[in-house]
Amino acid sequence: GAVVSQHPSRVICKSGTSVKIECRSLDFQATTMFWYRQFPKQSLMLMATSNEGSKATYEQGVEKDKFLINHASLTLSTLTVTSAHPEDSSFYICSARGGRDKNTEAFFGQGTRLTVV
Amino acid sequence: SQKIEQNSEALNIQEGKTATLTCNYTNYSPAYLQWYRQDPGRGPVFLLLIRENEKEKRKERLKVTFDTTLKQSLFHITASQPADSATYLCALGTGTASKLTFGTGTRLQVTL
Numbered sequence: 001g002a003v004v005s006q007h008p009s010r011v012i013c014k015s016g017t018s019v020k021i022e023c024r025s026l027d028f029q030a031t032t033m034f035w036y037r038q039f040p041k042q043s044l045m046l047m048a049t050s051n052e053g054s055k056a057t058y059e060q061g062v063e064k065d066k067f068l069i070n071h072a073s074l075t076l077s078t079l080t081v082t083s084a085h086p087e088d089s090s091f092y093i094c095s096a097r098g099g100r101d102k103n104t105e106a107f108f109g110q111g112t113r114l115t116v117v
Numbered sequence: 118s119q120k121i122e123q124n125s126e127a128l129n130i131q132e133g134k135t136a137t138l139t140c141n142y143t144n145y146s147p148a149y150l151q152w153y154r155q156d157p158g159r160g161p162v163f164l165l166l167i168r169e170n171e172k173e174k175r176k177e178r179l180k181v182t183f184d185t186t187l188k189q190s191l192f193h194i195t196a197s198q199p200a201d202s203a204t205y206l207c208a209l210g211t212g213t214a215s216k217l218t219f220g221t222g223t224r225l226q227v228t229l
Contacts, residue, residue, distance in 0.1 A: 006160070032215050043121075043206070043221040044161070093160045097215055105151060106217060108160035 002028045004096050006109025013084055013116055021079045021112045023094030029074035030096035034106065035067070038091045050077055084116040119144045121220040123207060129226045130197055138192040138223045140207035145218075147209040150183055150190050155204045155222065164205075165192075197227045 003026040013019050023033060032051050036044040048064075050056040050071035058064045068080040077096075081088055091113055095106040122141045130136050140150070149168045153161035167174045167183045167190070174181045180193040194201050204224045208217040 004160075034216060041221075044219045046216055046218070049216055091158075095160070105163040105166055107163065108153075111158065111160045113158065 002026075002096075002098065002107045004030075004094065004107045004109045006094050006112055008112060009110055010113045011115070013114070015085055015116055016083055018080055018082045019084055019114060021081075021092055021094070021114075023077045023079070023096065023109050025075045025096045025098070025107070028096075028098040030077070030098050031074065032097045033071055033077040034095045034097075035069060035077075035079050036093045036095070038093060038111075044093060047079075081114065084114070086116045089114055089116045119218070121145070121207065121209060121218060123205075123220040123223045125221060125223070127224040127226055129228065132198060132227055132229050134197055136194040136197045136201070136225055136227070138205050138225065140190040140192065140220055142188050142209060142220075145188070145209055145211070147185075147211060149210050150181075151208045151210065151217065152179075152181055152190075152192050153206045153208060153219075155206055157204075161206055194225075197225075199227045199229060201225060202227050 005024045007022045035047045038044050046059050047062045048056045048058045048069050050069050052071050052074050056069040071077040091111050093111045095108045120143045151166045152164045155161045165181045167181050178195045182191045204222040206222040207220045210217050
């Protein structure tokens with residue numbers, strides 16, 4: 001299957017700083033990328049959908065000014081958590097889909113464990 | 118309200134037996150349903166996709182059924198192995214948008 005690489009896998013940052021997470025599709029062009037967060041023993045909650053070259057679409061309740069998403073190329077999307085607070089500590093996962101068919105499987109990155117201290 | 122339910126209790130079975138996991142949904146009209154495997158601290162890995170007009174899909178030891186009348190999907194692992202131990206997530210797609218909505222997952226533990 002296709003490979004999606006997410007970096008870093010773990011990050012610890014101080015409260016008030018910003019953290020950038022990268023998501024790359026290594027062997028296909030990802031027209032659409034998704035960002036999720038997952039709390040322990042809970043499901044993946046979709047934060048936003050981004051299409052290459054356009055603004056991300058955020059889910060209800062997700063602050064777009066806090067979670068900045070950039071999808072500048074067909075192989076790279078970034079999520080920046082700005083002015084992080086301890087409640088932002090979570091597992092963040094990206095996924096990517098390629099091609100025009102929306103009804104295809106999604107390929108996920110390895111996830112990023114963010115801890116804000 | 119829309120809801121996707123998977124058994125939150127862990128499923129413990131013996132090696133060699135068939136594991137059956139359930140995914141029920143309400144207030145959805147999914148165009149397709151997907152199953153993923155997630156290991157601790159890792160992202161989900163795609164297993165199978167089944168569309169609304171399909172009743173059953175198989176892949177090696179895996180089988181998925183999709184009953185749009187009952188609003189339910191069953192996920193079977195035959196001849197289960199300890200390496201199958203993981204959390205299994207179902208996800209629905211409506212077809213009008215490319216995003217997936219996930220259930221909470223069921224943890225499977227296969228013992229010797």
